[in-house]
Amino acid sequence: MVKKMNKIEKRNNQELKEKLISVNRVSKTVKGGRIFSFTAVTVVGNGNGKAGVGYGKAREVPMAIQKSMEKAKKNLMKFEIFQNTLYHSITGSHSGSKVFIKPACEGTGIIAGGSMRSLLEVIGVRNVLAKTYGSTNPINVIQATVKALKEMRSPKMVAKKRDKKIEEITGIQE
Numbered sequence: 001m002v003k004k005m006n007k008i009e010k011r012n013n014q015e016l017k018e019k020l021i022s023v024n025r026v027s028k029t030v031k032g033g034r035i036f037s038f039t040a041v042t043v044v045g046n047g048n049g050k051a052g053v054g055y056g057k058a059r060e061v062p063m064a065i066q067k068s069m070e071k072a073k074k075n076l077m078k079f080e081i082f083q084n085t086l087y088h089s090i091t092g093s094h095s096g097s098k099v100f101i102k103p104a105c106e107g108t109g110i111i112a113g114g115s116m117r118s119l120l121e122v123i124g125v126r127n128v129l130a131k132t133y134g135s136t137n138p139i140n141v142i143q144a145t146v147k148a149l150k151e152m153r154s155p156k157m158v159a160k161k162r163d164k165k166i167e168e169i170t171g172i173q174e
Contacts, residue, residue, distance in 0.1 A: 054124045084127055
C-alpha cells in the first residue's frame, strides 16, 4: 500500500533546521480572572536559501512551539543567496523595526542580533553584517528581515528585467 505524503511531510524529508526565536506568556482577562496562554515564534530552513517563519499560540508551551513549527514549515519561501552571503545591501521595515543587511567577505561570520541571526543561519547565509534600528521586538525584526530578503535580486534577475546580458550588469567579461 502506497502512503500519500502531504506537503509538510515532503518538506520534512529535506532535513530542515529548526530554531526557536521566542516564547512569551500572554494573558486574557475575563470575569473570573486571567486566562494565561503561551506564544512561540520559530524559524525553519534547509540551509540552502529556503526558510519559513511560524507563530503559534496555545495553553501549554510545547503545543505553542509545535504549532509554530508546523506553520513555519507551511510558509517556506525561497531567498536568493550568493556564496554564503548576499548579492547586495538591503533594507526592510515592519511596524517599528527597521533592518539593514549587507554582504561580507568570507570569514566574517554572521554579525547580527538575536532573531535576525537565527533566520539568516537557517537560510544558509554565513557571512553578513546586519543592524536593527527601532523596535527590537523579535516578531517585527523577523518580518522586516523577510521583507528585506524578498527584495534581493540576483544579477541574472536584473539582467532579465532590463533586457540586457549579465556581463553588462556585473561588468565582468567571461
